[in-house]
Amino acid sequence: MNLFIVNSSIGRKLVMSITGICLILFLTFHMSMNLVALISPKGYNLVCEFLGANWYALVATIFLALGFIIHMAYAFLLFLQNKKARGNNAYAVSAKPKEVEWASQNMLVLGIVVAAFLLLHLYNFWAKMQLVELMHQLGVNVCGDALSKSADGAYHIAATFQDPIYVILYLVGLGALWFHLTHGFWSALQTIGFNNQLWFNRWKCIGTIYATIIVFGFAIVAIAYFVKSVCC
Amino acid sequence: MEKSINITLKVWRQKDAKAKGAFETYKLDGISTDTSFLEMLDILNEKLITERKEPIAFDHDCREGICGMCSLYINGHPHGPDEDVTTCQLHMRKFKDGETITVEPWRLAAFPVIKDLMVNRNAYDQIIQAGGYVSINTGGVPDANAIAIPKPIADEAMDAAACIGCGACAAACKNGSAMLFVSAKVSQLALLPQGKIEAAARAKAMVAKMDELGFGNCTNTRACEAECPKSISISHIARLNREFLCAKIKD
Ligand code: HEM
Ligand code: SF4
Numbered sequence: 001m002n003l004f005i006v007n008s009s010i011g012r013k014l015v016m017s018i019t020g021i022c023l024i025l026f027l028t029f030h031m032s033m034n035l036v037a038l039i040s041p042k043g044y045n046l047v048c049e050f051l052g053a054n055w056y057a058l059v060a061t062i063f064l065a066l067g068f069i070i071h072m073a074y075a076f077l078l079f080l081q082n083k084k085a086r087g088n089n090a091y092a093v094s095a096k097p098k099e100v101e102w103a104s105q106n107m108l109v110l111g112i113v114v115a116a117f118l119l120l121h122l123y124n125f126w127a128k129m130q131l132v133e134l135m136h137q138l139g140v141n142v143c144g145d146a147l148s149k150s151a152d153g154a155y156h157i158a159a160t161f162q163d164p165i166y167v168i169l170y171l172v173g174l175g176a177l178w179f180h181l182t183h184g185f186w187s188a189l190q191t192i193g194f195n196n197q198l199w200f201n202r203w204k205c206i207g208t209i210y211a212t213i214i215v216f217g218f219a220i221v222a223i224a225y226f227v228k229s230v231c232c
Numbered sequence: 233m234e235k236s237i238n239i240t241l242k243v244w245r246q247k248d249a250k251a252k253g254a255f256e257t258y259k260l261d262g263i264s265t266d267t268s269f270l271e272m273l274d275i276l277n278e279k280l281i282t283e284r285k286e287p288i289a290f291d292h293d294c295r296e297g298i299c300g301m302c303s304l305y306i307n308g309h310p311h312g313p314d315e316d317v318t319t320c321q322l323h324m325r326k327f328k329d330g331e332t333i334t335v336e337p338w339r340l341a342a343f344p345v346i347k348d349l350m351v352n353r354n355a356y357d358q359i360i361q362a363g364g365y366v367s368i369n370t371g372g373v374p375d376a377n378a379i380a381i382p383k384p385i386a387d388e389a390m391d392a393a394a395c396i397g398c399g400a401c402a403a404a405c406k407n408g409s410a411m412l413f414v415s416a417k418v419s420q421l422a423l424l425p426q427g428k429i430e431a432a433a434r435a436k437a438m439v440a441k442m443d444e445l446g447f448g449n450c451t452n453t454r455a456c457e458a459e460c461p462k463s464i465s466i467s468h469i470a471r472l473n474r475e476f477l478c479a480k481i482k483d
């Protein structure tokens with residue numbers, strides 16, 4: 001194989017595609033899990049307990065982090081190589097053909113917005129939940145109040161989204177994710193060769209619907225908890 | 233319906249591969265809208281020659297859209313603003329009276345400028361030499377019915393074979409990727425019985441050459457397909473990815 005996933009352009013794209021698909025699968029799970037918080041905050045906390053600092057949740061977290069890191073590392077690698085291939089002279093006039101989606105030309109920028117959103121999200125939730133449990137297990141002294149809330153996901157959702165600034169930041173992050181996914185979804189399938197003239201439009205349509213469902217599922221939880229905090 | 237227009241041209245002039253180029257502005261009056269774009273450049277060159285100035289160098293050969301020699305990035309589009317035609321098939325009726333037309337060479341690390349609007353597209357020839365052929369002796373012409381090929385497959389191979397190797401795909405691509413060209417060449421042969429036998433080796437060799445020559449990584453933006461004068465579809469890129477990945481996984 002002589003490491004074609006590093007040395008060949010199509011191999012490198014395969015890595016982008018596979019890590020991207022893994023992230024999409026993760027998002028699907030995460031979004032479905034969040035919907036539980038709408039129906040029953042208690043049920044949601046059961047899920048949170050189940051996904052605390054257990055060995056299986058930690059292994060999954062490590063794989064997920066690896067997925068993100070590889071996806072991002074390759075994103076920058078491809079960007080630099082492509083910039084070099086483009087050469088030093090830019091066109092004085094360049095026009096975007098109408099077939100070219102805006103998202104497809106701005107995947108890196110959209111990805112960076114998603115990554116910034118991810119950091120914010122880790123700070124809002126992960127640092128207060130799994131990380132606290134983990135530190136506790138490792139013998140680090142954590143304050144009792146933080147520990148008792150570490151599996152109370154519903155509390156953290158409510159606490160975060162009572163602040164309209166966070167709601168807006170989350171919606172911006174989700175917006176960038178939507179654009180990233182509308183292109184990423186069909187692009188990932190095209191990259192692994194799972195496409196043809198007939199399926200092209202089908203994948204694009206399925207991808208747009210899928211991205212919309214995912215982003216809507218996330219957004220509705222944040223909005224619902226904000227509305228709850230205002231009304232009650 | 234002959235009409236004539238006055239235009240201003242901003243043309244990239246560059247003495248040789250090493251020189252630093254710049255735009256020069258030329259005014260041309262009374263150009264018939266029935267002239268082709270290259271004929272218009274011929275008229276400008278005649279004028280430059282009578283003024284004892286250096287004419288503009290640009291590539292062209294057949295002037296009927298089949299050889300792939302003409303190039304030019306015109307007003308932000310490779311092969312100009314018209315759809316699905318080469319520069320030699322582009323006519324001045326596509327431009328307005330008084331319009332300023334910017335003419336640039338393909339700009340890409342793998343296609344260095346030779347002079348003015350002429351670039352070195354030898355990289356594409358090298359990719360073809362790496363595997364864009366059938367090496368087996370296919371003998372004389374067999375009876376047409378001896379090897380039955382379903383019509384949709386024959387059509388798709390024919391569509392891929394329409395690629396003239398002009399380089400507009402890589403020139404238009406924000407990633408400087410040659411995937412549309414390579415995929416057309418791989419598809420055209422991989423779809424037909426004589427080419428199928430070497431399909432895996434061909435895909436590997438041509439992609440390796442493409443990467444070696446410094447073309448970028450395709451991110452499926454579709455600018456190539458939109459600008460290709462022969463409407464080559466990116467479904468061929470999906471086929472190339474399939475051929476290549478299957479070949480690598482089998483190794
Ligand atoms: C939840 C998060 C993410 C998901 C679900 C996701 C998904 C995807 C998918 C499916 C693709 C298409 C792959 C292909 O064309 O083969 C893609 C491409 C891309 N992603 Fe992400 N991504 C995510 C986060 C990020 C982040 C954080 C970055 C940051 C730098 C990023 C940068 C890129 C870039 C630059 C591309 C285009 C590269 C290419 O097509 O070769 N993504 N992403
Ligand atoms: S694929 Fe189209 S744009 Fe690219 S070289 Fe062939 S004919 Fe030209």
Ligand code: FES
Pocket residue numbers: 291292293294295296297298299300301302318319320321396
């Ligand atoms: S000159 Fe031959 S295709 Fe334009």
